[in-house]
Amino acid sequence: MTKKQYAFYPGCTQQKGASGSNFTTSIQLMNEKLGIQLNEIPDWNCCGASIGYGEGGELPRLAINARNLALAEQHLPGQDMVSGCPACWLSSRETVERLHEFGSLMAETNEALKEAGLAFKGTVKARHMVEVLIEDVGFEAMKAPVVKSLEGLKIAGYVGCQTNRPFGIAGESFENPMYLDHMIETVGAEAVKYDQKVTCCGGALAFSEPDKAQNQIRQIVESAYDHGAELIVTPCQLCQANVEIYQSEINKKHGTKLAMPVVYYSQLMTVAYGGSAKEAGLNGQLIRAEKLEGFANK
């Protein structure tokens, strides 16, 4: 099979030993089965995430994103830039759109890039891993490698914010996007209906305003429980981290007993495609996804 080639922008969280490193593990086998080849952009840098604006402002933020895009154009010509992280994707895509819309910003950005001998031509497209799966692979082809149906597993598909807004997946509603539910169904599991699927996890405010963010997280997890979910699945690194990590803090402060596993869609798919718990990165969970591990070990 000819593999589909993409310029891969992993982002800081997906490096070895970083908070989203289990996502990186889990996409290996998934991509292998789906004929996707990710070619890492040499010397990529941080996108500024959703908190970079405070000190970085507008042009420095656009410039650091344009550096990654310029490197992709230079080293991996003709390939779309793909990121698994919604913040990386949002920052790069916003950069592409703004620079195309405002010629003056494009000129200023290139003036800054020149300091490092780079130039952004504007030829590369910034895409999210989920877009690639849905648009370039498709649900039918995503289903083809399934050897272990995750039948009986009840999952709350937690889309969160930045994979969904302001851009979102083409054709999906901002209020009730369905693609994640379809992906859950593709691997044979049940997507429960619950009201918090696009609620914000608190984002970076989980660090700076923990009580306010944890209030968001608590609502998300409790709603998943109330609607019978055994597992939360998300496409977002920050959603995954915030919603999983802080459940213990919420329990400490409020006497609740939250212990809802939160995994990536790629971990589901890797297990359904016959991967081991380790190949799915399930040893990287703080709250073990025992039911999913059970499928992996079957």
Add this chain to the structure above:
Amino acid sequence: MTTATYKNSFLKEVEANVEDGHMVKMCMQCGVCAGSCPLGPHWQHSPQKLFMMIRAGKREEVLTSDSMWMCTSCYNCIVRCPRKLPITHIMHGLAHYAHRLNLAPAKQPTRAIAKLFWDNLVKTGRVNELKFSLAMYFKDGFGQGVKNSMAMQGVGLGLVKAGRLSPMEILGGHKCQDQNGIQKIVAKAREIEDKRRGLA
């Protein structure tokens, strides 16, 4: 005929200096942004109110407000705004402008971590999660830092055990090769923007 006009000099300042500030005047005061914000209950002034305050020339009250620092960047307001105002970007722009003028509240925690985060990334080109977390815990002094670290010890050890936080990051960790180039790009971009916005 004479009509009462807005005291619009602050609006002009916002249009010239705040990211997407030229869109402020498009707000029709419907309040959908205020009702859509997950941190809504914690805003002293919702985006809708901030927009009207800008148009009313309330410079001091807007720029010293704690409110825009409540933005989690969830983009709910953007997608729901009937007039398609880029509200998230305007909030980010207002926060940044107030920060650069040093009018933003000194102890605002999101302002503090935003600076720590940016400094962390510019140093090596990539964010060092361990150093960023420690810098955040210790931002209010050593004693408080120890207390914060102890309180979050369980979470930290859990992440280390799960292979998602590497203690080795303290020695430098992940970084870009062309750190010098990245720093030069950032410095130049800031210089251009400062000149354009009269901040230089």
